[in-house]
Amino acid sequence: MSHLLLASGDPLYVFGVNLAVFIIAAVKVLVAFGALMGCVTLMIWFERKVISGMQSRIGPNRWGPFGLLQTLADGIKLFFKEDLIPAQADRFTFKLAPYLALVPALITFSIVPVGGTVTVAHHTFLLQVADPPIGILLLLAMSGLSVYGVILAGWSSGSKYPLMSSVRASAQMISYEAALGMTVVTVVLATGSLSTHDIVTSQAHGVWHWNLIRLGIVPFVLFLISITAELNRPPFDVVEAESELVGGFHTEYSSIRFALFFLAEFMNTITMSAVMVTLFFGGPAGYVPNIPHIQWVFPILWFLGKTTLFCFAYVWFRAALPRFRYDQLMDLGWKRLIPLSLAWMLLVAGFIISPAWGFALAALSLVASTFLTRAFDIGLNREAGPDSVLPTVGERPLPPYILRKLTDGDDH
Template identity: 50%
Template sequence: MSLLGTLGAVSASVPAAEIPRADFSDTPIWLSLVKAVLLFALLMVQTLIVIWFERRVIGRMQQRPGPNRTGPFGLLQTLADGVKLALKEDLTPKNADKVMFVLAPIIAGAMAFVSFAIIPLGPEVSMFGHRTPLQLADTPIAVILVLAVAGVGVYGTVLAGWSSGSTYPLLGGLRSTAQVISYEIAMGLALVAVFLYAGSMSTSQIVAAQQHLWYIVPAFFSFAVYVVTMIGETNRLPFDLAEGEGELTGGFHTEYSSLKFAMFFLGEYVNMFTVSALATTLFLGGWQAPPGLAHINNGMLNQGWWGLLWFLIKLWLFMFFFVWLRGSLPRVRYDQFMRFGWKVMIPATLVWVVAVAFIRASQLNFLGSGTLRILGIGVPTATIVLIGVIAVIAMGVAWIVDGKRAEAHAHSARPPEEEIDPFAGGYPVPPMPGQRLREPSADRTPLTVGQAASGTTDHTQDHREVPRG
């Protein structure tokens, strides 16, 4: 059998149907409320730390100190910035829709915390005399809940841009909405491979199914796609196109100040923790110890509060990855980013999901468990299926490459662009595709206000005949 098939067989050694979900039978309501408060406090403290961490690491990369004055090693600088934001004047634009203007940051901030509720931070532990999982809640479709909450969070972005009553926030909101929705499609498709290997969408069952092999190995392509999409989902460099300072000032939150701006800022960093925690849960074994340490002392390092330690280590590796990208890569162009998402990520992920579906079907004997005689040699059915899938993928790649070559050839054979006069209608207009601006001539002078209002298009007058009023 192929390498992928062998790895998949190992990962499927424990059927998902035999893996119980997290048991909350000994968790009273008051204990769930306590865990919710502790989870909120954990996210808030980690947000304060990661902002300081990001500024210090990027400062180190750029050979400057970063925050180092407020508190030891500058640790209290983020807290001081938060107090400053709270004390700043809260401004609301005159043309803003005031209800939506206030509601948008609340949606963006609140939705960021909801997704973390289904993330298992560790195994069962003893809390206040009860045995309870280090997880707030779990459902049979927990991962789908995360995608649904992310979709609701988009409303905070688009409402912020629309309700501001300003041009640049509106453009930023539209760009961000298109970006997040586009990359959510590829993200959802990337997670399908994990569902196929685990046989479940419950986060606790997915973690338990990775006891022998983390899904980053058999679902390596899904992991690569998810990493790209989680950066686009959180509007982080090099994909922070909704907040391109050189293009849209501050993006959708340009008109926000004080605590409303702080809510967007908080939501962005909590979203970073959420997508990193989901990647840890789905691909890196969740709270389980690394394979070399998991069997030490009869699995002691996989029990109790040790799981929280391993989970946080993996989580902060992703956070360092976010920071490293921000300090290393320049911002991409918006059309490049969207083209990459729709024309590369989504088609490639679709092909990958189909390939994984055939591999899993052959492992579970849905395609037959026998062998076929080819030229007198017995070949397993799974191998034949895998060869067929690889052939389909190769044909798809060849089709894409041929399409790119044909597009490049058509572009090179395109007729010369039409030359237009940008001032023909009285006002300067940008060129359309297939057009180029006429080079300015020495005898052309700018239009006066009166000429522009009357639609005069004679640009060949001598400059002495044009009144300068």
């Protein structure tokens, strides 16, 4: 039964599992892990260097050429720092949380196709760690699990600001998961398969077949926004807003546990850039020159190039965009992204059946969005009656005079 489970996509497992196959699989895992760790080190350096460039600073420049070894130095420093656990903390959960943040970040990368197929010692295999039948659903499952790292870190710290941060994190990540799932569905509809390998091969025949173009640019934009919110990266980093919450969920963390959170965040950034390339930009697809023996290198280079572009985009976001307010964040998620992604999914589904269905569903979506706009309008301009404390959307939840009563309880 277990060999059937593995035989889904990767040609490596077609003839069953023997020692050679096992070694190749193990090497794939190790290489992916090592490469990801190396990329994280580079990514941290890259982010600091690019941000400093955008802010007219010099940035890290002491360790190694261009400060390349700065991350290594920081890592060693963090290792030897004192490991503090607050007296009020829930010790077990406090220690568990960093690992819960790190593990989903690692697992998600396993479904990303890094290149084409390679043949080593008569064994042909895919350049991706795993190609499970659920494919891209693994991304959704792992992004669902990665919430726990943040939530439990904040709660177990036994401190006020981290707790607020984790309440924000749980609400934010659930909200944006819906839009995220819906955009992934549009990609799956166009491909007809959940497997990431199939998603990439269906886009392999040139730029016009990339999902970016094929689905209209909207799903990509929706995916980019919701994945940034899932990552808690700027401009959606209300979870660790320094000006409001000190440091957010990791305020009480120090030493290597803090480093693990840092690692998870940057690893997630790289992984999500890679997933975006896989879903919308054809993954390793690109021009391959006809040079014998090293043809398999070019898809990998294409993949790395595209992924680097998105890593740069994330750094750029951080430098350029101001942070969202919490209510703006929720408004954007629930009122704009979820209806839009739903409508676009219907549109794509309609056009896959026939143009007539497509246009019918487009008209239907337009009518529905008119109603929705009207509903938002009513909600925004709703007048609260003289005795009513029904909150108006977008303002304080209670009228000011009652709030004053609540906060200055002794004065009246």
